[in-house]
Each structure stands twice: as structure tokens, then as C-alpha cells.
Amino acid sequence: MSKRNTPQRRHNILALLNEQGEVSVDALARRFETSEVTIRKDLAALEANGLLLRRYGGAVPVPQEMLGETAQPVSAYKKAIARAAVARIREHARIIIDSGSTTAAMIPELGRQPGLVVMTNSLNVARAISELEHEPVLLMTGGTWDPHSESFQGQVAEQVLRSYDFDQLFIGADGIDLTRGTTTFNELLGLSRVMAEVAREVIVMVESDKVGRKIPNLELPWSSVSTLITDERLPAAAREQIQARGINLICAAISQEQ
Numbered sequence: 001m002s003k004r005n006t007p008q009r010r011h012n013i014l015a016l017l018n019e020q021g022e023v024s025v026d027a028l029a030r031r032f033e034t035s036e037v038t039i040r041k042d043l044a045a046l047e048a049n050g051l052l053l054r055r056y057g058g059a060v061p062v063p064q065e066m067l068g069e070t071a072q073p074v075s076a077y078k079k080a081i082a083r084a085a086v087a088r089i090r091e092h093a094r095i096i097i098d099s100g101s102t103t104a105a106m107i108p109e110l111g112r113q114p115g116l117v118v119m120t121n122s123l124n125v126a127r128a129i130s131e132l133e134h135e136p137v138l139l140m141t142g143g144t145w146d147p148h149s150e151s152f153q154g155q156v157a158e159q160v161l162r163s164y165d166f167d168q169l170f171i172g173a174d175g176i177d178l179t180r181g182t183t184t185f186n187e188l189l190g191l192s193r194v195m196a197e198v199a200r201e202v203i204v205m206v207e208s209d210k211v212g213r214k215i216p217n218l219e220l221p222w223s224s225v226s227t228l229i230t231d232e233r234l235p236a237a238a239r240e241q242i243q244a245r246g247i248n249l250i251c252a253a254i255s256q257e258q
Contacts, residue, residue, distance in 0.1 A: 007135060009034075010042050014130055017052055017061055024058035050123040050140055050152075051130055062123065074105050077207050077231040080252035082106040084229050085170055085205055089113050093167045096195050097125050099151035100172035102205045104128060110136060119164065121151045121191060139164075141191070149186050158194045169199035171220070173206050175213030178241045181222045182206075183215035196224045203227045208234040208251075222247065 009032050016031075017023050028039045043059045046052045052059045074082075082105035089095060092115035097103050099122035107128040110116060116136035120126055121143065129138050143157030171192060173182035182204055184192075196202045202220065208230045227248040234251050242249050 006042070010046055011130060011135065013039075013042055013059075014046065014051060017059060022055075022058055022060045026057070028058075046130075050126050062127075074101070075207070076254045077233070077252075078102050078105045080231055080254040081205050081207065081229050083109060084250050084252040085203060086110065086113070088201075088203065088227070089116070089168065091115055093117075094119075094164070096120065096161075096166050096169045096171075096199055098122070098169070098171040098192065098195060099125060099149055100205075102172045102207065103170050106170060107132070119161070119166065121153070121157055124150065143191075146186075146188055149188065153188045153191050157191050161191070161194050161198050164198065166199040168201045168203055169195045170203050170205060171195065173204055173210065173219060175215040176204075176206055176211040176228070177214070177218070178212060178238060180218050181225060182218075182220045183213065184217050184219045185215060187217060189217060189219055192219050193224070196220055201226045203229060205229050207231055208238075211238050 013023065013028060025036050025039050025043070029036045043052065043054050047054050047059070050062065053062055078101065081102060086106050086109040091113065094117040096119045097106065104125050107125065110118070110129065111132035111134045117139065118129055118136045119139040119141065121141040126138060126140055129135055141152050141157035141160045143152035144154035146153045174185050175183040177183050202225050204220070204225055204227070211230065211234060222245045225247055227250065228242060229250045229252060232251045232253045239249060239251070
């Protein structure tokens with residue numbers, strides 16, 4: 001099978017794994033009419049992206065405890081925010097998608113964007129991207145697994161990020177402090193700040209009910225934020241304060257989705 005079919009073969013390997021619960025190297029080699037060496041390279045690449053775990057002679061799914069809880073229904077507000085975010089992505093862009101339910105809501109739309117390169121620190125985001133029919137080039141930070149944020153963190157992840165440059169970062173927040181910037185309950189702040197450093201445009205995605213939340217940990221100061229995408233419920237006073245800081249503010253409407 002030619003190299004250009006490698007992404008499709010790996011996509012099919014994951015589909016088989018999800019269906020069967022485990023796969024073997026020899027069976028995969030026969031199915032895809034390729035060598036066992038090629039299949040082992042496929043499994044190694046998929047494991048490096050956090051999409052499976054290799055075992056002797058084959059592979060098994062990533063344990064559920066590393067994938068987080070079953071996904072909850074995505075609100076209409078999150079969908080509207082995600083749609084507005086994807087609309088800002090240019091063809092062949094290099095982007096970072098941080099962990100979080102609002103940023104993950106972008107993924108169903110990404111298959112329509114040609115030539116994307118996507119870096120993430122989230123297993124859930126990586127798995128969802130790998131299941132797209134026309135999946136982008138997928139990169140993962142690696143690093144130390146943090147169960148609180150359900151993502152990889154730490155110095156290894158930071159070093160990986162610094163070896164690239166990106167057009168855009170899409171990142172969520174636990175809260176928006178109108179005076180200081182984005183805030184979080186998580187005390188692991190280093191990776192978010194490195195993500196912002198290596199991206200030309202930092203796009204924060206939050207539902208409007210998070211604006212004004214008082215949370216102690218400052219994640220990104222306003223000086224690091226280019227664009228804030230929220231929903232149409234944001235009060236006028238908050239809109240004025242955010243725009244007064246030079247932030248490009250987008251309040252996404254859900255009327256067309258209802």
C-alpha cells in the first residue's frame with residue numbers, strides 16, 4: 001500500500017480496534033496486504049498520538065480512565081462558538097487545540113478544512129480528529145498525564161510545542177476575569193502560556209456564563225489574547241470592557257441552529 005494511503009490505513013486500524021477490542025500485527029498485515037514492519041510502524045505512530053496501546057503482537061484500546069468520562073451532549077452555545085472559531089481557520093493552517101469540551105466542539109467541522117496541521121495535548125481531541133473522514137495531520141505534545149485537566153502537561157510537552165510555530169491557538173477557560181484575563185482552577189499553567197507564546201493568534205472560547213467568574217489562578221493575561229469567542233448572551237457592559245482592551249470580540253448567535 002502506498003505512503004499516501006497510510007492515513008487511511010491507520011484510520012481503518014483504529015476502526016477495527018474499536019470494533020474488535022484488540023488487533024494483531026499479523027492479521028493486520030494480511031488484511032491490508034502490507035508487511036508486518038509497516039503495521040508495527042503504524043501502531044507505533046498511533047500509540048505516540050495516544051490513540052492505542054501496543055502489546056506483544058498487536059494493540060489494545062487506551063484504558064477508559066485515560067480518556068475521561070463519556071462525552072456529554074454539546075450545548076447549542078458551544079456549537080455556535082465552535083462554528084465561529086472554525087470559520088476563522090484558513091486553509092493549510094497550523095493550529096493548536098487545547099483540551100476542553102468547548103474546543104473539542106470544533107472537531108466535527110475540521111474535516112472540511114483542507115491541509116490542516118493540528119497539535120493537541122488532549123487524548124479525547126486526538127481520538128476525535130483521527131475519526132474524521134478527511135483528517136488533518138495530527139500532532140501530540142506528549143508529556144505527563146494530568147487527570148484533572150485530562151491532558152498532557154509538563155516540560156516535555158512544552159519542549160515539543162517550542163519546536164514548532166503555529167498560526168492559531170484555540171483554548172478554553174474556567175473563567176474570564178474582566179480585569180486580568182482568563183482564569184482556571186488548574187494550577188498547571190505553564191503549558192497554556194507556552195501554547196500562547198508559539199501561536200500568532202490566541203483565540204479564547206468560552207460560554208458567556210463564565211465571564212466575570214472569580215477564580216484565583218490567572219492563566220492568560222489580556223495582553224496574550226487576540227480574540228474572544230463567546231455567545232450572544234454576553235451583557236453589553238461586559239462587551240464594552242472586553243473591547244476596550246483591544247480584544248477582537250465575537251458573540252456567536254445560535255438562532256440558525258435551533
